[in-house]
Amino acid sequence: MSHPSFGLMTAPMQVDYQDILRVWQEADGIAEIEHAWLFDHLMPIGGDPDGPIYEGWTLLSALAAQTQRLRLGLLVSSNRFRPPAMLAKMATTVDIVSGGRLNFGIGAGSRPSHPLARREYEGHGLPFHDFAHSVESLAEACTVIRRLWTEPRPFDFDGTYVQVKGAYGNPKPVQSPHPPIVIGGRSSATLRVAAEHADVWNIPGGDLDDLVNRSALLDRYCAEIGRDPASITRSVFLPVSYDEPTVTRKAIGEAVDAGFTHVVLGLSNPYPVGVAHWVADELINA
Template sequence: MTGQVRLGVQIAPQHAPYEKIRDTVFAIEEMGVDVVFNWDHFFPLSGDPDGLHFESWTMLAAWAEQTSTIEFGALVNCNSYRNADLQADMARTIDHISGGRFIFGTGAGWFERDYDEYGYEFGTPGSRLNALADALPRIENRWEKLNPPPTRDIPVLIGGGGEKKTLRIVASHADIWHSFSSPAILEHKLGVLGSWCERVERDVSEIEISTELRSRTPAEADELYDLGTRLFTIGISGPDHDLAPVRDWLAWRDSRNAG
């Protein structure tokens, strides 16, 4: 697969005041990071479970206004928390605020505390994936009806690696597929994704492969690159937002792109 390597940074919206998060977004944009993500949860996923935490979509709208070059989105939105047509309208509005830099990252949802405390039906993994499959055509149809329409074909990023449902949804709807796969697992999953793409008559090369860099070495990243990964994402969290790993991975990105 050809194409430039991109580096994404996921800023976990937890354990830091918003001013710190905002300043970190400024810093990584200046460093030349390609994409900044948050996540769509209502409580921390690590550390103090009742620690500082902020909501995803309102934060993304603020990022749309404060940034000028970097792409951004949630890694990932939880489809269960909002009506599908509303999600489309929110995404279109943020797309306009940013001048066309928004990525619509989405998934089926999984964090039970969010559901319980905010009054959403948790269901089962299967029912949540079915709901995502039902929502994406509605989102795409709403984008065609909105006035004004989105400034571009908003890229859809779908996270997850389930072979029976998730990768089928990816084949049908995603521009970017994100996973936490090791090289060996990624190779297998790409074969499954390719099979689903054949069934829906789509070229798998149209889907950008995105992989998490957590605890990975440059050698492992090279293997993921050789398998076709072009978007690599590293996560950082409050309270400190250590940017040293970001600098290291930016240097790796630039070395791959120079080669």
């Protein structure tokens, strides 16, 4: 089993920019914390529904410019929010700004069953297709994005959901052949996309049996297309309890023992003073 890596996630809602920046810059100086993440929503999904929330990619670029070491990304970008060629350009920009530290997270977007899912799409004039549409278009988006990052000449792509003509990415990302692709989700359809395109697969924690079963299903889908399942790093998101760190430590241990060696620890706000040092001391080193 590879050595586990640990990161932080600060949801950019119901919080001030300066508070997020403080946590990221503190974590940037702590070797045990290797990566940091934002999420990708346009309206709050918790707390005051009319409270503040920041756009993920522009905030990520600002944080990339003010950190030196952390790998960084969105856990995960909604493929519903931005055309894939535009998203590829944005991601390239962040990879360059960060000096090659981007982990490119992407997913199908909120499921229709989420009670707040539709609100942020309607509020921004975005179409809200059914889940089959969103996950099938995700596969095409990953193909186009990867080609924009790697192909030396313009190309056309005429998919069912994505069409581009004369698409070309210049400059290319710093990372070669491209930034690691992190696909988030647990549905069977999303796991099939992950088997084809992901370098890292992320799933929310909580139910250990579900984590193990979903990981086994990803193994099966990899085998069906002739891909080594071990080539996809298993990643888990775990919420942090400031009051009961033993609960979080137990969840970390169980996930790592189950093969989830990429651990993202979700911090709730307000963030205590020195929270990144607390995470390193109480959760990682402990």
